[in-house]
Amino acid sequence: MSNFDDKLAQHISEISKEKQPERDLWRGIELGITSQQGDASQDDASQDDASSSTVTSKQWMAIAASVCLVTVLWFAAPFAFKADESRSDGYALIDAMSMQQQQQVNSLLASYESTTALTEDWQEQLKELDDAADVIKAALKDDPDNSALIKMLHHVYQQQIALIERVHAPKWQQI
Amino acid sequence: MVFGNKSENELISKAKKGDKQAFRSLYDEHIGRVYALCYRLTGEKGMAEDASQEVFIQLWKKLGNFDGQSQFSTWLHSVTANITISYMRKQKGWVQRMFNLENSGINEMPAEENSTDVDLEALVIRLPERARMVFVLHAIEGYRHEDIASMLNMAVGSSKAQFFRAKQLLKDFMGVDDE
Numbered sequence: 001m002s003n004f005d006d007k008l009a010q011h012i013s014e015i016s017k018e019k020q021p022e023r024d025l026w027r028g029i030e031l032g033i034t035s036q037q038g039d040a041s042q043d044d045a046s047q048d049d050a051s052s053s054t055v056t057s058k059q060w061m062a063i064a065a066s067v068c069l070v071t072v073l074w075f076a077a078p079f080a081f082k083a084d085e086s087r088s089d090g091y092a093l094i095d096a097m098s099m100q101q102q103q104q105v106n107s108l109l110a111s112y113e114s115t116t117a118l119t120e121d122w123q124e125q126l127k128e129l130d131d132a133a134d135v136i137k138a139a140l141k142d143d144p145d146n147s148a149l150i151k152m153l154h155h156v157y158q159q160q161i162a163l164i165e166r167v168h169a170p171k172w173q174q175i
Numbered sequence: 176m177v178f179g180n181k182s183e184n185e186l187i188s189k190a191k192k193g194d195k196q197a198f199r200s201l202y203d204e205h206i207g208r209v210y211a212l213c214y215r216l217t218g219e220k221g222m223a224e225d226a227s228q229e230v231f232i233q234l235w236k237k238l239g240n241f242d243g244q245s246q247f248s249t250w251l252h253s254v255t256a257n258i259t260i261s262y263m264r265k266q267k268g269w270v271q272r273m274f275n276l277e278n279s280g281i282n283e284m285p286a287e288e289n290s291t292d293v294d295l296e297a298l299v300i301r302l303p304e305r306a307r308m309v310f311v312l313h314a315i316e317g318y319r320h321e322d323i324a325s326m327l328n329m330a331v332g333s334s335k336a337q338f339f340r341a342k343q344l345l346k347d348f349m350g351v352d353d354e
Contacts, residue, residue, distance in 0.1 A: 004351050008342065011295040012314055018207030019214055025228050026202060030195070032232035 031139060034132040035152060070100060091144040094137060094153065101133075101157045108161065112168040122167040129160045183247055191238050198238075202231055205248065209255050215311040216259045218300045222266070226259045233258050256312065260326055298348045302341050309334050310341035 119125075136153045140146065183204070189197035209230055214223035234254060241250055299307055299315075308327060312318040313334070318326070320334040327334065 004346055011293055015295050015315060017211060019211035020207055021210045021224050021227060022220065023224060025224055026199065028228045029231045033235040036236065
């Protein structure tokens with residue numbers, strides 16, 4: 001072994017095995033794994049109902065109700081947001097999205113009240129998606145204009161709707 | 176440290192069941208080593224941070240694959256190396272970046288004075304990408320050239336050649352004359 005190899009080996013043995021990142025990475029990781037949990041919940045529901053693609057009459061009613069709600073919110077939002085001018089426009093949009101989502105979930109659940117769900121743990125899955133949405137909303141409070149977070153929140157909300165629809169669609173109505 | 180009195184196995188077992196707090200403790204315990212490897216492989220702080228996040232997000236999914244036959248830190252290290260290499264490949268223009276770096280002006284960089292106080296990490300970061308990755312995996316992390324060849328999708332001879340090149344460049348950087 002040459003002198004240089006010896007020196008190099010010595011430098012390598014002295015090199016630190018650890019190095020701390022300059023920014024906190026946990027927050028992004030937590031968002032990532034929470035989002036994964038949401039995806040997994042939806043996958044579980046899909047396994048029970050892999051071929052579900054039919055929209056039932058009740059679902060049409062729910063969709064129509066949602067469209068009406070969006071329209072109302074579209075016109076009402078500017079007035080509602082004026083009440084709290086200290087918040088940014090970005091977060092007001094998140095509030096509107098969340099409110100709309102809650103209404104849509106409530107109307108869907110009401111429409112499926114008499115239908116037996118295909119899985120027993122769907123409410124748990126719905127709660128996991130709720131938790132995911134809460135984490136994303138908390139992050140949005142600090143960064144309301146972050147389009148990636150807004151997209152993520154929108155995706156979680158879509159998953160909630162899809163989950164409710166899939167677990168409640170009777171098998172005989174599926175193609 | 177969040178680790179407290181809980182044993183690592185207990186934390187792993189809890190994290191496998193979806194306990195995020197336990198997973199956070201594993202993160203706190205291992206982020207230093209994971210980030211160090213990511214940084215040395217990528218050679219960029221921002222990319223190393225992104226790759227470290229990717230490692231832990233993937234780890235959350237893959238934790239079930241850990242069978243306890245080896246040390247968790249050894250297994251995590253191997254997962255980190257593979258995910259980081261795969262992450263680097265996925266980055267847009269990876270081949271281009273590699274090509275550019277292979278031809279970057281490394282020779283224009285000033286050589287260190289022939290001093291005993293050498294910041295090896297800073298010199299390793301200056302190496303061209305392939306030479307750096309091979310050097311980090313072989314000399315610092317202890318992987319065999321056969322394993323590196325498979326990880327980096329290159330011939331075993333190429334891995335050895337890149338290692339030789341890395342050593343030559345480090346010799347230049349340190350201002351050591353050929354013996």
